[in-house]
Amino acid sequence: xxxxxxxxxxxxxxxxxxxxxxxxxxxxxxxxxxxxxxxxxxxxxxxxxxxxxxxxxxxxxxxxxxxxxxxxxxxxxxxxxxxxxxxxxxxxxxxxxxxxxxxxxxxxxxxxxxxxxxxxxxxxxxxxxxxxxxxxxxxxxxxxxxxxxxxxxxxxxxxxxxxxxxxxxxxxxxxxxxxxxxxxxxxxxxxxxxxxxxxxxxxxxxxxxxxxxxxxxxxxxxxxxxxxxxxxxxxxxxxxxxxxxxxxxxxxxxxxxxxxxxxxxxxxxxxxxxxxxxxxxxxxxxxxxxxxxxxxx
Numbered sequence: 001x002x003x004x005x006x007x008x009x010x011x012x013x014x015x016x017x018x019x020x021x022x023x024x025x026x027x028x029x030x031x032x033x034x035x036x037x038x039x040x041x042x043x044x045x046x047x048x049x050x051x052x053x054x055x056x057x058x059x060x061x062x063x064x065x066x067x068x069x070x071x072x073x074x075x076x077x078x079x080x081x082x083x084x085x086x087x088x089x090x091x092x093x094x095x096x097x098x099x100x101x102x103x104x105x106x107x108x109x110x111x112x113x114x115x116x117x118x119x120x121x122x123x124x125x126x127x128x129x130x131x132x133x134x135x136x137x138x139x140x141x142x143x144x145x146x147x148x149x150x151x152x153x154x155x156x157x158x159x160x161x162x163x164x165x166x167x168x169x170x171x172x173x174x175x176x177x178x179x180x181x182x183x184x185x186x187x188x189x190x191x192x193x194x195x196x197x198x199x200x201x202x203x204x205x206x207x208x209x210x211x212x213x214x215x216x217x218x219x220x221x222x223x224x225x226x227x228x229x230x231x232x233x234x235x236x237x238x239x240x241x242x243x244x245x246x247x248x249x250x251x252x253x254x255x256x257x258x259x260x261x262x263x264x265x266x267x268x269x270x271x272x273x274x275x276x277x278x279x280x281x282x283x284x285x286x287x288x289x290x291x292x293x294x295x296x297x
Contacts (some may be wrong), residue, residue, distance in 0.1 A: 010064035012037045012098035012210070014253035014285075017066065018270055019260060025055040032062065035274060037098065039066040039257050046087045060095050066210065066255065068095035072145070074133045075106035075120035081218045085140050092141050099210055099255065101146035101179040102137070104130070104167070104199035121156035122166040124149040127173075134174045138267040147171075147208055148179040151187040151216075151230035163188075164202045178204065181212040182243050183236070183259075187228040191221075196243060205251045213240055213277060214259035233262035236273060241280070254282065 015036025020028075028038075033076065038059060045052055059065075092100060105117035106136060120126050137145050147170060161169075171178060180203065189196040215234045221227040236258070248254070258273045 007060075007096040008225065009096045010098050012064050012066055012255040014255055015281060016256050016274040018257065018258045018274050020056070020059065021260075021264050022052070022055075023264055024267045024270070029055070029058055030282075031267075033267075033271055035063065036278075037064040037066055037255060037270070039068050040097075041092055042067055042069040042088055043071045045091055055096070065095055065097040066099040066101070066257070067092060067095070069100070069102040070117065072102050072133075072137065073106045074102055074137075074283050075104060075118075075126065075130055077106075077129065077135075079134055080133055085137065088137075089141055092143070097160070099146060099149055100141065100143060101210060103148050104150050104170075117150065119150060119152045119154065119156070120166075122159040122161045122163060123156075124160070126159075127166060127169055130170060131173045134170065134176050138174065138176065138178060144175065144177055146177040146179040148212070149184055149188075149203075151181070151184040151228075153191055153229075155192060162202075164199060164204070167190075168204045171204060177209040178207045179210045179212060180205070180208045180245065180247065181214065183212070183214040183216055183240050184230060186237075186240060186243065187216050187230050190226055190228045197246065200243065200247060200250075203249065208247075208251060208254060211244070211254050211256040212259050213244055213256060213273075215240070232259045234259070236276075241276070244277070245280055245284070248280060253281045253285050254290055 013036050017035060017037035017039055019039050020038040040056065046058060069088060072088070073078060103117050104120060106120060120130065134145060134147065147167065149167060167178060170176065185196050185199055189199060213236050214230065214232045215236055216228040217231045217233065219227045219229055256277050256278060258270065260270055
């Protein structure tokens with residue numbers, strides 16, 4: 001096995017990947033499935049060693065990795081946690097992931113970590129603060145980070161710009177990229193009553209470097225209307241697959257993650273959803289290839 005210091009970053013191919021779960025370690029290493037990449041949650045691997053790292057070392061020697069953080073609290077009023085950022089940098093240097101992403105959210109208050117990803121008001125002041133945090137992270141890690149669009153359940157009365165405008169300004173000012181979570185678009189569109197297709201038409205799709213496909217549960221709000229909850233606990237909905245195809249038709253194949261963090265299925269079931277995403281990616285790649293050949297001819 002190569003020492004981690006000798007590794008180079010492996011680019012994430014424009015294929016389907018899945019979130020790496022301990023329940024699937026052995027199935028992956030025994031079967032070596034044809035999967036584009038694996039994504040890990042950074043906070044699950046911030047310890048120094050133990051079985052998780054032994055398995056991750058073996059998987060990283062065979063597959064590209066994408067690193068996805070949930071604890072930086074990019075949208076918080078307070079400064080970033082320097083110790084957390086240092087652990088994140090050490091993990092990034094050890095495994096050399098092809099992509100690194102975080103959420104447009106906050107999860108800390110007065111030194112305490114909250115078990116949630118809370119929304120950010122879309123104002124010039126919060127934009128300035130988030131830009132500072134993104135630039136601090138990119139400087140510390142010496143790499144570009146991707147910011148994920150959130151799933152939200154409330155809107156702030158003092159917001160002065162749309163979510164898409166906020167994200168477009170963020171990438172323009174910091175040079176960061178975007179992670180487009182399509183199921184989050186669906187959740188927010190249903191909860192706030194906007195058209196997900198119009199949202200995607202306005203989204204800065206040229207800055208998207210990764211896509212997430214997840215699931216949601218359906219509940220009711222206080223008025224009896226539909227309320228979607230981002231859950232990652234069931235197969236991906238038909239509407240999400242349709243929006244995914246729409247996005248790829250516009251921007252072409254991108255690294256696409258199947259998210260399943262709760263009620264984790266068997267490996268064959270999870271791999272089956274990844275294969276379905278692969279089929280969409282291959283169809284779009286083939287169609288774009290034929291269009292290019294036709295233009296050249």
